[in-house]
Amino acid sequence: MTGPATDDIVVDHLTKQYKKLRAVDDLSFTVRSGRVTGFLGPNGAGKTTTLRMLLGLVTPTAGTATIGGRKYVELHDPIRHVGAVLEASSAHRGRTGRNHLRMICRAAGLPDSRSDEALELVGLTPAAKRKFKGYSLGMRQRLGIAAAMLGDPRVLVLDEPANGLDPEGIRWMRDLLKALAAEGRTVLVSSHLLGEMQLLADDVVILAAGKLIRQGPVEDVLGSMGAAQVRVRTPQAAELTDALGKINATVSPQPDGTMLVSGAEAAAIGHAAFAASVELHELTPERGDLEQVFLQLTAGMAGIR
Numbered sequence: 001m002t003g004p005a006t007d008d009i010v011v012d013h014l015t016k017q018y019k020k021l022r023a024v025d026d027l028s029f030t031v032r033s034g035r036v037t038g039f040l041g042p043n044g045a046g047k048t049t050t051l052r053m054l055l056g057l058v059t060p061t062a063g064t065a066t067i068g069g070r071k072y073v074e075l076h077d078p079i080r081h082v083g084a085v086l087e088a089s090s091a092h093r094g095r096t097g098r099n100h101l102r103m104i105c106r107a108a109g110l111p112d113s114r115s116d117e118a119l120e121l122v123g124l125t126p127a128a129k130r131k132f133k134g135y136s137l138g139m140r141q142r143l144g145i146a147a148a149m150l151g152d153p154r155v156l157v158l159d160e161p162a163n164g165l166d167p168e169g170i171r172w173m174r175d176l177l178k179a180l181a182a183e184g185r186t187v188l189v190s191s192h193l194l195g196e197m198q199l200l201a202d203d204v205v206i207l208a209a210g211k212l213i214r215q216g217p218v219e220d221v222l223g224s225m226g227a228a229q230v231r232v233r234t235p236q237a238a239e240l241t242d243a244l245g246k247i248n249a250t251v252s253p254q255p256d257g258t259m260l261v262s263g264a265e266a267a268a269i270g271h272a273a274f275a276a277s278v279e280l281h282e283l284t285p286e287r288g289d290l291e292q293v294f295l296q297l298t299a300g301m302a303g304i305r
């Protein structure tokens with residue numbers, strides 16, 4: 001039997017040229033099954049264009065994007081293979097959420113029962129018989145995910161799914177996507193919410209100005225920056241700042257009375273403090289978070305082109 005060996009997404013030298021603008025520029029990356037991959041980039045980086053090429057909605061100028069080895073348009077039964085939410089779902093205003101899903105089921109040859117299962121999955125059962133026009137943005141996002149899940153797809157592609165969700169909704173989304181990945185599905189999610197991505201994603205693909213900046217497990221991307229800082233608390237801030245100046249460390253005082261020191265390891269800071277007879281109340285190495293790393297990696301690559 002032939003067919004895709006896995007449900008990986010493979011983007012290979014993908015390029016999209018719009019007149020003078022190269023929206024996506026020779027982009028290559030892999031999204032692995034069984035993991036949540038965060039797709040990150042400043043505004044205008046080319047994320048949506050990439051996802052649209054992956055889903056066969058935009059024709060690449062060059063390169064390919066495949067799912068389990070096939071282009072989207074070559075998939076035999078796409079709704080059972082790939083679920084996608086590219087923007088907050090739209091439905092006929094006067095139609096109920098349940099009827100909206102049933103119509104999709106009928107068009108795709110899926111049993112009606114899938115509508116209720118998908119509504120249950122996204123927590124919309126209580127609103128199943130309410131009309132779409134009364135749905136909040138968060139409910140529309142949930143309905144979009146329900147529609148994407150109708151075919152029980154192995155691959156999910158979501159563009160900014162957390163938009164419009166309240167903190168409880170964001171947490172719900174995180175739990176759902178992690179659970180779907182834990183079942184072995186491929187989950188590719190674009191987002192601007194970097195704090196949320198750090199909690200959600202196993203891997204990240206970072207894009208700026210159409211080009212790949214970094215890809216890999218979140219831990220590796222965070223670690224690779226070596227963005228280590230050390231949080232220090234002392235009642236002798238002036239003396240410590242002097243002592244650290246001598247070892248070329250940079251000190252930035254924080255509003256909470258601590259100082260963040262970069263350019264020296266905790267041991268070197270402790271030693272400098274000891275040698276200067278400075279009392280320390282805290283000495284905590286801190287790694288840069290995804291937001292700091294993202295801003296460093298994409299610095300100067302203005303989003304709006």
Ligand SMILES: Nc1ncnc2c1ncn2[C@@H]1O[C@H](COP(=O)(O)OP(=O)(O)OP(=O)(O)O)[C@@H](O)[C@H]1O
Nearest residue numbers: 018021023041042043044045046047048049050305
């Ligand atoms: N149909 C089009 N014709 C011309 N230019 C386009 C078209 N679609 C997108 N672009 C341009 O391509 C670039 C990438 O846009 P894209 O929407 O893919 O970025 P994005 O990373 O999704 O941005 P955002 O985070 O703001 O949604 C932008 O400069 C955009 O203006």
